[in-house]
Amino acid sequence: MELDRREFANLLLGGATAVSMGSLGLPAFAANNAATILKKTDAIRNPQRSFAVDVSLINYERGKVKEKTSVTTYSRPTGSQFQTLVHINAPSADRGKILLRNGNNLWLYDPSSKASVRISPRQRLLGNASNGDVVSSNLVGDYNVSLSGSETVAGGDKKNYSCHKLRLTQKASSAPYSAVDFWVDQKSNQPIKGKYYTSSGKLIKVAWYRKLKNAMGATRPTEIIIADGFDPNKVTVMTMGNYRAKDIPSSWFKKEWLPNFKG
């Protein structure tokens, strides 16, 4: 495992301390610690440098495959967040379309018409996976975070993990969810599970992480199972593979560049 052992130990200690001290009435300390945990988890979820990754999305409804989508995601860190291009490789009806995200700037480019249409983060393109799920993002950049305790929860592999439970509330307007409950493994900082809510507290979706693999210098989950909070018969599985470092110029993340895009 590539995660630095000293950081790992510090984090474990920090996490335990945060929980106990939080209960002693030191919320600021706990919040800082929660942010540290989330930052470490973000670094596991996404390489913190420019990279590309291939992603497959399979939508299931009532247990049957409804749709398969394959995309390549190109991400470039900027500040605490990423700029992202999502190039759709399949299905053929959507081949060559590009989703661009730069903060709250979301564009969908159609190679057939050369048209770029500005869309909102709320609009969905890929089954249960929202635009926010498909683009690379650091949760710490989009949400305020607090530590709300420790819990044992089942991960994507159906095994139980002792986790930090983090409560995330929307900080940036581009954040796709109003609030998130996020469980992070106390020992490894691996993301285990997330529950995503509307501003009215309605559960939108649940995500489980699994299939840890080494990629770009860290052990990362390479599969996310996303269940629809409104209709549990709808499930999307995102599989990530072929992580690779890639220098990506900032000009790629302007919609006027999209007709010139070459992956």
Add this chain to the structure above:
Amino acid sequence: MKRLLMHSVAPTLALILALPAAAQDFDLPPDLPGAGDVSVDPQPEPVEAPGALEAAETTPGGPELPPEVAGSELPPDLPGELPPEVEMTEALPEDGVIPEGDISADGEAMLASEERRGMRHGTLELEARAFHNTDINGDSENAFRLSAHYFGTREITDSTSLLFNLRARADTVSGRSFRFEDDFNFDVQELAFSFALGPQTTLQLGRINIRNGVATGYNPTDWFKDDSLVVTGSAAPADRRNERLGVFALTGTTTIGQTLVTAGYRPEIDADLGTGWTDADNYGLQLHRTNPSDAWFLKVTPPTGDNLSLTANAVLIDGDPGFGFELSGGVGDNLVLYTEVMAQKRLSIADEALGTSLGSLGFRDGVGAGAGKDWHYSAAVGMNWALPMQLVGQQDISVTLEYHLNTAGLTGSQIDALAGATGLDGLAAGAIYGVASRRQEPLAEQQVFTRAAWNNIWGDSDLSLLGFYVPHDGSGLAQISYDVPVGQNGKFNLRGMTTFGDDTSIYGANPNKSSIQMGYTFTF
């Protein structure tokens, strides 16, 4: 009673049905039979989730949980969450079907397959479409179109690629025999070389669809839309963008500091009619339509943060300048506001249509002809609102509303004059309608556009409604479209459109009163 159900009936049902846990209360992920879990060392020692043995013994394909934890302690009953036994039952798909095969292997195999195949270079769409059209006099005709549309990019070298967008189509109309020379066409919508001079600099040479604008219903900054349509089967701007010819041009795009700059030149192409460069039967390139005059253009996209998007542009068409910009920004996660403005020295639509002699003096005065070239302003201001989850849950419903201004169009009194045209002035009025249609811009100085889209309204089918409306004369155009996917690559489409308003109104005067269409598209 509820507790009894939770602890006895529900788990029993789960065992009988041999179905694993799913997502209802979301303590456990949906069961994915046969999915092997891959871990790397060192990994945290996981604690097996209780309640798994039953499923392991009864689920074909086998869940992942080992038997030794069966019947051991339940996971904590968290507030608002049910014990896993209940989740396992309530989460079952109603028809009891679980995903077949190894869901993870599916995803990985899909990625590997894409990698082996490499990125596909082109997309081929085949479409069959039947029309039932009714004209303004109430006469109807049936028509049928077959078309093949092939577009994409092919790498020639590391730095050079070929951009192509080609369409072949054959049309038949009831009551008239098929004539190959008239009814078959091969359109080169785009065909250009692209040269990458660096990671942030490209040149393109050839026929290119240069498209600008952020608005949905009308794009004032889209300089080269004039006379560009190859077919007119839909009033939806999104469809029309697919159905246009590019211009022959040289363009270059580069970055200066953080600003993206695109500059280009469209030469005038003056070729004889009846030749391959112009309107020869079957294969004419129609360059006389797309390159009627020379034009220089410039687009500048400066950095404007992570919410606003701004592109300014300048164009010089046949010596006449124009300046414009488009600006958009998001509000929250579901609202996009935008505006698009163009100021251009040009003729008004009436002046362009009537020239120096068409129409009586009274009519010409009435529609404002005779002013010559002047600065005209056009704008689209609008919003796209994706309905929030509090209202519609996971449904994807969006509404677009736009206001269009075109000072080159007709004011209220000029619309009245147009509607009152009689005798030979009727021909002059027809010319005005024709120019507005050819230029793809509003004939009325002010109009409203709206569009509502409901994706996945029933299963995976999509419904969209759109309308243009001229407040001054109460005329407009409405279109409804319903798309049903057929497998991953097929799509069935039903479309209906109609104009409304008096026969002499802006939209009501359209020779085509209504159209009902049925189409099937298959994409390779």
